[in-house]
Amino acid sequence: xxxxxxxxxxxxxxxxxxxxxxxxxxxxxxxxxxxxxxxxxxxxxxxxxxxxxxxxxxxxxxxxxxxxxxxxxxxxxxxxxxxxxxxxxxxxxxxxxxxxxxxxxxxxxxxxxxxxxxxxxxxxxxxxxxxxx
Numbered sequence: 001x002x003x004x005x006x007x008x009x010x011x012x013x014x015x016x017x018x019x020x021x022x023x024x025x026x027x028x029x030x031x032x033x034x035x036x037x038x039x040x041x042x043x044x045x046x047x048x049x050x051x052x053x054x055x056x057x058x059x060x061x062x063x064x065x066x067x068x069x070x071x072x073x074x075x076x077x078x079x080x081x082x083x084x085x086x087x088x089x090x091x092x093x094x095x096x097x098x099x100x101x102x103x104x105x106x107x108x109x110x111x112x113x114x115x116x117x118x119x120x121x122x123x124x125x126x127x128x129x130x131x132x133x
Contacts, residue, residue, distance in 0.1 A: 007078040011115040063094040
């Protein structure tokens with residue numbers, strides 16, 4: 001489900017959230033909060049960039065891409081080293097920044113009322129097993 005080595009997983013059930021609240025609203029909220037804290041990120045939601053077939057890139061800068069995926073009530077915000085960073089040999093810098101953004105995102109989601117989850121394993125059929133963080 002996730003594309004970066006680093007991801008924040010959280011339980012999400014749009015139907016239990018606010019009336020009229022949609023997945024796209026959640027993507028915009030997360031993108032807005034991260035980009036207001038980390039000013040170097042550009043919002044790319046409208047460009048519909050993807051990682052693989054399921055990871056929607058919502059933010060990017062020269063070092064990191066932030067993608068969101070959702071499957072059966074579990075969503076993940078993934079932090080992926082931007083291919084441009086690899087090309088210009090900034091991979092180490094990107095790797096050092098990702099934990100800060102990951103920690104901020106986990107705190108943001110908890111503060112927003114989502115259950116942040118830790119992935120503790122995967123069954124042989126690919127189904128992930130999670131516990132509350």
